[in-house]
Structure formats: structure tokens, C-alpha cells
Amino acid sequence: MTDLDALTQSLARNLKRWRQERGFTLEALAARAGVSRGMIIQIEQARTNPSIGTTVKLADALGVSITALLDYESGPQVQLVQSEQQVRMWSTDAGSWTSLLVGTQAPGPVEMWQWHLEPGDESASDPHPPGTYELLHVTGGELTLIVDGTPHRVPAGASATFEGSVPHTYRNDGPVPVDMTMAVSVPPVR
Structure with a gap:
């Protein structure tokens, strides 16, 4: 298999x-x-x-x-996710990609992602449930973060946070790849 x-x-x-x-x-x-x-x-x-x-x-x-x-639910006190267990969730022919690094369910879903965007690539996201927050840190290049139609430049070394209940896009308008780490916190279903 x-x-x-x-x-x-x-x-x-x-x-x-x-x-x-x-x-x-x-x-x-x-x-x-x-x-x-x-x-x-x-x-x-x-x-x-x-x-x-x-x-x-x-x-x-x-x-x-x-x-x-995807079966990566927490069980023991410490959950170790080896690099080969990380899940590649999105990629483009240009070489951009995102991998789900690790996640947990307490009290609502929390996920950590690694992103790589080649020049000219972008990934658009539909709105998440109200109360969903995304935090990101750019480690290379300059990200154009578009939240509810407004672009924000996030250079290497900078971080950003926003409520993900509106349309948002991660875009690389620059000449070099963008690398970033992102955490997403989703409120529990009520």
C-alpha cells in the first residue's frame, strides 16, 4: 500500500x-x-x-x-511526529508546497504548518469558522498576505496573526521563495 x-x-x-x-x-x-x-x-x-x-x-x-x-490524534503525553510522518497537503507544478507538521484536539483543533511558496504562486483559503485564528512567521522571502481583500506585506523575520473567518490568500509576489511556519487554532464545535 x-x-x-x-x-x-x-x-x-x-x-x-x-x-x-x-x-x-x-x-x-x-x-x-x-x-x-x-x-x-x-x-x-x-x-x-x-x-x-x-x-x-x-x-x-x-x-x-x-x-x-489523518490518524495523528494525540494519545500519550508527548506526541512525536517524525519528518517522514508529516503530510504534504498541497503542492504546485512550480514547486510550492505545504506540509501539516503536527496537530492536537485540545480544547479545539490546533495545527502547525510549514509552507513553501515559489515566486508567482499563491494559495487561497475559504473562510474558516468564526473564532479561527492563524499565526504565521516568515523565515524567508516576503509574503503577501491578503485578508478579506486587503494585502499585507510580511517580510522575513516578521510575524502576523488574523482571524481566519474571512477569505484569505498567501501569495509570493517576490523574486525568491517564501518559507513560513503557520499555526491554526479552530474553536471546538458547540
Whole structure:
């Protein structure tokens, strides 16, 4: 079984488990996430690999971290995630990528991400649930962070935080790659 097959199986198993634990029907989860019922069925049957956007929407609707959907739930006091266990969630032909480094569920999902954006690349995100906060630190290049239509320049060495309940985009307008680390905190489902 390839890593992608294992990821697909894990996502299928965990999506169904979290949906059932929350008492959501397929229709209810589809409505909450803005994802079609058919897509959820395909994911739960391990017949498709959803986009990062779809995975984020499902995690947000369930009130869990992406790591919870991918089997990286915390168990022991200290959870060590080796580099080969980190999950590449998004990439482009130009060489940009993002990896989910680690996450936890207490009290709501908290995730840490590593990003690499090649010149000219961008990644747009749909709004997350109200109360979701993103914190980022740029270690190389200069990030153009667009939050609710307003661009903000974040140079290497600088950090930013914002509420992610509005559309936002990470873009590299510069001539060199942008590298950054980002943490996302999502409020628990009530």
C-alpha cells in the first residue's frame, strides 16, 4: 500500500467516525461543510482524494483538526511526529508546497504548518469558522498576505496573526521563495 493509499484509507475511516460521533447525517455534514453529499460518500468509501480545501472544510465543519482526520490524534503525553510522518497537503507544478507538521484536539483543533511558496504562486483559503485564528512567521522571502481583500506585506523575520473567518490568500509576489511556519487554532464545535 502506498502512502497515498494509506492516507485515503485513514481519511475515509476517520471522516465517517467523526461524522457519526457528532451525530451528523451525510446531508447535515454536506450542508455544514459546503461539500456535496456525493463527495463525502466518495471520501468515506476511500474512492477519492479530496483537495486541501475540501479537507479543511470537512475538518472545520466537524470541529476537528486535519490531523484528527489523518490518524495523528494525540494519545500519550508527548506526541512525536517524525519528518517522514508529516503530510504534504498541497503542492504546485512550480514547486510550492505545504506540509501539516503536527496537530492536537485540545480544547479545539490546533495545527502547525510549514509552507513553501515559489515566486508567482499563491494559495487561497475559504473562510474558516468564526473564532479561527492563524499565526504565521516568515523565515524567508516576503509574503503577501491578503485578508478579506486587503494585502499585507510580511517580510522575513516578521510575524502576523488574523482571524481566519474571512477569505484569505498567501501569495509570493517576490523574486525568491517564501518559507513560513503557520499555526491554526479552530474553536471546538458547540
